[in-house]
Amino acid sequence: MELFNSIIVILDATLRNATPLIFAALAGMFSERSGIVNIALEGKILISAFFGASAAYYFGSPWMGLLAGVLSSVVFAQLHAFATVTHNGDHVVSGLAINILAAGLTAAVGNYWFSQGGNTPNLAFGDTQARFTPITLPFADQLADVPIIGGIYSELISGHYLLVYLAFAAVPLCWYILFRTRFGLRVRAVGENPHAVDTAGISVAKTRYLALLMTGILVGFAGVYLSVAVTAQFSPNMSAGKGYMALAALIFGKWRPRTAMQACLLFGLLEAIAIRSQGAVFLGVEVPVQLVEATPYILTVVLLGGFIGRSVAPKVIGEPYVKERS
Amino acid sequence: MKGMFKVAAATAVAGAVLVAGCSSDSEEEQSASFSPAVIYDTAGKFDKSFNEAVFRNGVEEFNADNEDITVSEFEPQNEEQREQGLRRLASNGNSPIVSVGFNFSSSVEKVAAEFPDTQFAIIDSVVDLPNVQSIVFAEHQGSFLVGALAAMASENGAVGFVGGMDIPLIRKFACGFEQGAKYVNGDIEYFENMTGSTPAAFADPARGSELAKSQISQGADVIFAAAGGTGIGVYQAAADEGIYAIGVDSNQNYLQPGTMLTSMVKRVGVAAYQTWEEGQSGEWEGGIKVLDLSAGGVDWALDEFNQDLIQPAWEERMAQIRQAIIDGEIEVYDYTTTGSCDI
Numbered sequence: 001m002e003l004f005n006s007i008i009v010i011l012d013a014t015l016r017n018a019t020p021l022i023f024a025a026l027a028g029m030f031s032e033r034s035g036i037v038n039i040a041l042e043g044k045i046l047i048s049a050f051f052g053a054s055a056a057y058y059f060g061s062p063w064m065g066l067l068a069g070v071l072s073s074v075v076f077a078q079l080h081a082f083a084t085v086t087h088n089g090d091h092v093v094s095g096l097a098i099n100i101l102a103a104g105l106t107a108a109v110g111n112y113w114f115s116q117g118g119n120t121p122n123l124a125f126g127d128t129q130a131r132f133t134p135i136t137l138p139f140a141d142q143l144a145d146v147p148i149i150g151g152i153y154s155e156l157i158s159g160h161y162l163l164v165y166l167a168f169a170a171v172p173l174c175w176y177i178l179f180r181t182r183f184g185l186r187v188r189a190v191g192e193n194p195h196a197v198d199t200a201g202i203s204v205a206k207t208r209y210l211a212l213l214m215t216g217i218l219v220g221f222a223g224v225y226l227s228v229a230v231t232a233q234f235s236p237n238m239s240a241g242k243g244y245m246a247l248a249a250l251i252f253g254k255w256r257p258r259t260a261m262q263a264c265l266l267f268g269l270l271e272a273i274a275i276r277s278q279g280a281v282f283l284g285v286e287v288p289v290q291l292v293e294a295t296p297y298i299l300t301v302v303l304l305g306g307f308i309g310r311s312v313a314p315k316v317i318g319e320p321y322v323k324e325r326s
Numbered sequence: 327m328k329g330m331f332k333v334a335a336a337t338a339v340a341g342a343v344l345v346a347g348c349s350s351d352s353e354e355e356q357s358a359s360f361s362p363a364v365i366y367d368t369a370g371k372f373d374k375s376f377n378e379a380v381f382r383n384g385v386e387e388f389n390a391d392n393e394d395i396t397v398s399e400f401e402p403q404n405e406e407q408r409e410q411g412l413r414r415l416a417s418n419g420n421s422p423i424v425s426v427g428f429n430f431s432s433s434v435e436k437v438a439a440e441f442p443d444t445q446f447a448i449i450d451s452v453v454d455l456p457n458v459q460s461i462v463f464a465e466h467q468g469s470f471l472v473g474a475l476a477a478m479a480s481e482n483g484a485v486g487f488v489g490g491m492d493i494p495l496i497r498k499f500a501c502g503f504e505q506g507a508k509y510v511n512g513d514i515e516y517f518e519n520m521t522g523s524t525p526a527a528f529a530d531p532a533r534g535s536e537l538a539k540s541q542i543s544q545g546a547d548v549i550f551a552a553a554g555g556t557g558i559g560v561y562q563a564a565a566d567e568g569i570y571a572i573g574v575d576s577n578q579n580y581l582q583p584g585t586m587l588t589s590m591v592k593r594v595g596v597a598a599y600q601t602w603e604e605g606q607s608g609e610w611e612g613g614i615k616v617l618d619l620s621a622g623g624v625d626w627a628l629d630e631f632n633q634d635l636i637q638p639a640w641e642e643r644m645a646q647i648r649q650a651i652i653d654g655e656i657e658v659y660d661y662t663t664t665g666s667c668d669i
Contacts, residue, residue: 119555231531237526275536
């Protein structure tokens with residue numbers, strides 16, 4: 001029973017850790033499938049976390065925070081599209097510029113607005129309740145004492161933030177959009193053979209702008225989850241590399257929604273285990289904290305090293321589409 | 327590529343604004359003969375903790391007490407600006423210059439050697455130069471006190487510690503806390519987690535929240551966070567789960583009233599104030615300055631936000647323990663003397 005409980009607790013933490021990664025990985029999927037390398041996920045998470053928390057505080061409502069967070073990351077995604085699609089800019093360089101801009105802008109504007117060293121005020125303090133609160137599913141309290149089922153349902157499945165459930169709902173939804181709609185077909189086509197798409201009379205630029213719109217919306221949820229739900233406050237650089245982890249998960253998941261989600265869950269699980277195994281004694285030696293925290297990255301490198309079959313990128317990823325060369 | 331230039335230009339402008347914003351303070355007081363200065367750590371002036379304590383109890387007080395003097399301030403935005411900022415303050419004729427935090431060790435060592443006539447002070451670290459005053463605190467004693475209180479308040483008989491970056495200084499907090507908890511309750515269960523091994527570990531509230539939840543799930547019902555900005559996530563998680571948390575450095579009781587049991591205060595602001603005062607009166611001297619419990623350098627915080635949480639019996643016992651440490655009846659082991667916590 002002890003073991004069962006610790007497994008439930010670890011899986012519970014896995015869901016919390018994986019949520020921002022899933023949103024960001026799905027976001028990256030739309031842009032990369034359309035042929036645009038998205039190293040800027042990190043910056044977009046940060047910008048939506050900041051504007052989400054600021055709006056939630058200003059309006060006293062987490063929903064306004066969600067709206068503002070998503071809008072801000074959409075603006076940044078469109079900026080990215082402007083650089084890479086309209087002006088055929090280098091995807092990685094412009095993405096990196098967005099990351100740098102986001103890190104500086106959030107800290108500077110935050111300091112100007114709130115004078116708290118770039119932090120936003122606490123969203124769950126006194127009369128201010130501008131934060132998403134965990135949701136208790138029906139019958140969770142009644143079932144809590146039932147063995148096994150209570151643990152799985154009341155602890156693991158119930159009691160998460162709304163955004164956690166949304167992340168898992170977004171996976172089949174994104175699959176449907178990408179693989180069962182005309183828009184999805186076009187997104188995939190411009191990432192594989194934009195000339196054919198152009199010949200068929202469909203605008204490559206418009207399709208890529210729309211794909212980055214999807215990216216902006218989805219990645220906005222990731223940022224808002226961090227600042228408006230988990231910590232109830234924005235603090236500078238709080239994205240802490242989650243955008244890059246999501247990108248790794250996307251590649252690891254072969255640019256497909258379900259497998260990307262599984263990769264996110266694996267990374268979330270590794271982090272949960274890393275946190276709980278700190279200070280654990282293994283073969284008579286205390287496991288060093290540095291090793292524990294590096295584990296997800298080491299495993300990513302090992303796994304990407306070719307032990308999971310081939311991961312094939314969209315064909316024209318990173319190449320600007322030029323109609324004809326003169 | 328046109329779009330790229332626009333992005334690059336916007337970035338450059340944002341960067342320029344940042345640089346301009348943080349350097350303007352240092353140029354104000356060039357003419358005055360006595361111009362004290364402070365350089366904060368990258369966590370920022372308003373981190374609700376360490377740096378803010380220097381600002382509120384040091385800078386603001388000193389400015390209020392000396393109407394014609396303004397303490398010059400510098401807030402580095404990244405690692406590279408530490409040394410630049412220090413050099414800039416020194417070349418502007420500021421002295422004494424207080425650098426907040428152990429992260430300044432190498433920068434102070436370098437810049438103080440370049441400006442032998444300027445007085446430097448560094449908090450939480452020791453730099454062995456004649457024109458540097460190294461201010462260190464007996465964190466182990468303060469942590470012992472809050473550890474004792476944590477053990478009194480814990481109903482489950484389990485307490486936790488969340489540290490920021492894994493460095494000897496943070497281990498010193500942890501070790502003192504563990505000793506205090508075990509002094510009150512020998513059978514207490516003790517959990518310890520470090521957030522990471524880079525300075526970023528002091529600014530990761532999401533991970534702080536996750537670490538706290540992990541300890542709570544194992545039974546901990548009082549958690550002490552010595553983790554800078556990461557602590558905010560710990561306090562939030564404690565408030566959400568309805569358990570007690572203990573703040574650090576400045577009095578953080580007000581952050582989550584009702585679930586903040588107490589704070590281990592380090593009077594860094596007072597220390598900075600004293601340094602400037604000594605500089606003003608000409609009594610300043612270099613060397614190591616240890617501020618322990620008896621000197622009022624560290625303590626546990628009791629104010630209107632946590633008064634209702636502290637039972638009278640606990641308060642009485644805390645006063646006894648506090649006196650016993652001052653009198654030397656309780657000897658708190660200092661992690662940094664041997665680099666281990668064998669208690």
